[in-house]
Amino acid sequence: EAGAGHGLTWGRSTWTGGQRHGAKWTGDPNASWQDLASTLRSGLSLSFSGHPFWSHDIGGFHGTPDAELFVRWAQFGLLSPLSRFHGMTSRLPWDFGEEAYAAVLHAARLRMSLLPYVYSAAADAVRTGEALARPMPLDHLDRPDAHAADLQYLLGPDLLVAPLYVPGSRRQVWFPPGEWVPYRGGAPIAGPAWHRVDVPLGIAPLWLRAGALLLTTTPSDRAGSAPFQELTAVWPHPQSAPSRTARATLNDENGLRTVVTAHLAEDDDLTLTTEGPADLRLRIATELA
Structure with a gap:
């Protein structure tokens, strides 16, 4: 929820200098797999053009998506810079059946957990x-x-997102250099290389850079406006070269930065420390839940 005095200009059109405005969305796509892929390319074109914050109509704007398309578009949309459900017909997740509702709810809770x-x-x-x-x-x-x-794209420096843009559960993903851990758990995937991956319908297409320290929170029904306090630091170790230290930065709305450091001692004693103004309650996990 935005506090008093907060606002957001959310536009569909832009031009030279439009980067100074807060957010964009990518127009009115059809509810089709082809338009999901086109929307993804459009959003990444905005990224290349200096627009850091963009969104799109989850499910497409014209027409009604089938349940599978709606779920895959929602997973993409909830792992986009900004998220919105919008269209000429219903985009309420419970209108697409129980399996689709569960999958979209899972993706929504994932986004809420990733807010820090x-x-x-x-x-x-x-x-x-x-x-x-x-x-x-x-x-x-x-x-x-x-x-x-x-x-596909990186969301921030350490999360790899590869939306499903055709029916089915498999697609080719290019993994950048390093190791990448499926957020749902499983063996890390080494890059740089193309890999064919399987992503069941109820699973968001998300991987975490091994060795990165990822700050997450317990999902809630709304974002709220209070500073983050109870955080989980997720730290999967790369198998090839386990790191002893990792750091992550938490920013607040005033631009103040708190650095969280995880360190694994030689006796495998794991410690978390903070440096900065935030008053945090921290725990650590080795994989995303």
Whole structure:
């Protein structure tokens, strides 16, 4: 919820200099798989053009999506910089059947749990001008395989999102250098390489960079306006070269930064410390829930 004095300009059109305005959405797509893919490319084009915050009509605007398309679009939308359900017909998750409702609710709770990370990445985007949803070539300009991976992105520095854009549960994903852990748990995937992955309908297409420290919170019914206090620091260790120290930054609405550090001692004693103004209650986990 926005507090008093907060506002947001949310526009569909833009032009040179439009980057100064808060947010964009990508127009009125049809409820089709082709338009889901086109919408993803449109959003990443906005990222390349200096617009860090964009969204789209989950499910498409014209027409009515089937349940599978609606779920996959919702998973994409809830892992986009901004999220909104909008269309000419109902976009209420419970109108698409029990399986679809459960899958969308799972994705919505996932987004809510990621708010400390997303908020901090968004604050960095405001400070640096870099995209919140990062197209693959942005960090790997010299790699042709990164340029070919035009239907996936990094959300912030450490989360890889690869939306399903055709029916079924399988797609090709390009994994950047390093190891990437499925957020639902499982064996890490090594990059740089293409891998064919299986993503069941109820699972969001999300991977975490191994070795990164990810700040999450317990999902709630609404974001609220109070500072984050109870956090879980998620720290999966890369198998190839386990790290002993990892850091993450938490930003608040006033621009103040608190650094959280996890350290694994030689005797495997794990400690968490903070440096900054936030009064945090922290616990640690080795995988996303």
